[in-house]
Amino acid sequence: MDQDAHDRLQTEEVVAASSPALAERGTRFGADQRAQERFKSRARRARDYSTKCSPRGCALCYHPVPLNPDFTLRKTVYGAVMAKGITKRSEDYSQWYIDVVLKAEMADYSPVKGCMVIRPTGYGIWEKIQEHLDRMFKETGHVNAYFLLFIPESFLKREAEHVEGFAPECAVVTMGGGKLLEEPLVIRPTSETIIWDTYRNWINSYRDLPLLINQWANVCRWEMRTRLFLRTTEFLWQEGHTAHASHEEAEEETMKMVKVYQRFAEEFMAMPVLVGRKTEREKFAGALHTYCIEALMQDGKALQAGTSHHLGQNFAKAFDVKFQDRDEQLKHVYATSWGVSTRLIGAMIMVHSDDKGLVVPPRLSPRPVVFVPIWRGDDEMRVVLDKAREITRDWDALFYHIDARDQYKPGYKFNEWELKGVPLRIEIGPRDVQQGTVVAVRRDTGEKTSLSMDGLREQLERLLNDIQDNLFRIAKQRRDDSTFTVNSYDDYKAGIDKGGFFRVFLDHQNSEVEQRLQDDTRSTIRCIPFDASDEEGPCMITGKACRGRVIAAQSY
């Protein structure tokens, strides 16, 4: 079906389907004539803007009550001027971040508050993250499965701490098919409950253990304040959920996965991280303890980039998941869960990017090399493009891209690809063709080098490795330069607003200490690092003797 016919069909169906239904619902909910008119116009607008609007599935057309009659769509920002107009980091870091996300076309605002559209440039990076992590999960014995989006409300209430932690930020579906549901369905904020309810049926014997499953999914948490990629109402993530026969084995798994995250962050994202344990206050709702990786952004704020939880027997008890052990006893299983999300994309941006735009580490780049051909007139165009195609004939198609667009001049393309963070740009013009060379330009340093066309692929791979290493080195240097060791609370208060990780003595078992820290300084204990020394000292707030320094910082 051609697009026009498709649109016509949808229009007719939507109007036919929505108007009577709306009118009926309007009556049912006691809405007056005007509200109905408004809602019809809202549905019409939704139809106009949503070409995918299916008469059976469109949430906008089928919404039972016009929650907000003056519904308006958010403005979108794409398509206009590119790198021009990126706020400098030094001027306004938050605005810089937003500018980079929007202008590099990573994501866009959406008609729904707090939600975003992940555009191909951003989604391509998520796919690379998935590709590498998925491999690492499978290499460590995990398999993928998919559970469900909807969680019966009662499930969430089964684990006391868990429900307390998540209830306030849950979205709940109360209607389906035009009728009130028997039991409201929570849109998953995380899947422990539904998964453990399922695991009960899958686990009988110690021979069924360990059960090592991962899920790639979307989740929904109704946050008060959202930021592109860092905290959105709906986001994408992976959540691993494992079941084990013993506490020790679950602990080993929890530790193993936080280390997988560390390796991924450092080797693929070129992002150095601290690895450690969360305090009681900061741990996952329902866990015995939580391990995490913490990264430092360029503005000196910390960002939690991944977590791994030892859930003990809490969920097994709440959902009655037992197995018969070798000793013939019935025992509750031990659980872990671990996850990273599209927040990692935000981390990548804030660790590596610069005032010219995005900087993508080569290993996260969907196409790390872009050719910008240069020509004068049709003859040269043919020669240059033919040469570029000849050079790349045997290359992996996902290694490079030839930007043959004729409506932009090379200079424009240079800026555009820099804005989008492509690690390596290859300039190839008539002179190069004659000399058998190309010019390679690194995104990280801006350095230009002339390379021979012979063995170009290998030279580029070397360069990419160099860029990857360099990005990590710079990020690590910055992190180390922004990590401070202080002993007095006064010194801490004097320094904390400037950002950075602070190695301090704090009585982290006392939640009042953390509360006071937060009230005084808007900072928190990010983690109790694994590699903390045995050094002893007085808590900088209470003076109580502590062993080992913790990491405190302001955070996102």
Add this chain to the structure above:
RNA sequence: CGGGGUGUAGCGCAGUCCGGCUAGCGCACCUGGUUUGGGACCAGGGGGUCGCCGGUUCAAAUCCGGCCACCCCGACCA
């Protein structure tokens, strides 16, 4: 929920005080031509319920009343 800001074409804005021609400008977009080693140029063209509702008026983007949305900064929070 508090503070600040903004709603006029896809984006950025002018016009609003002091009501009045057909609502402008730059970028982007379309057509044709010339260009192309760091954001090209010329000519022509398309695109706007001025956030929404109501009021005042011969006449409202502009004045009055009400509402809504979004962004930023806080508060809150895995």
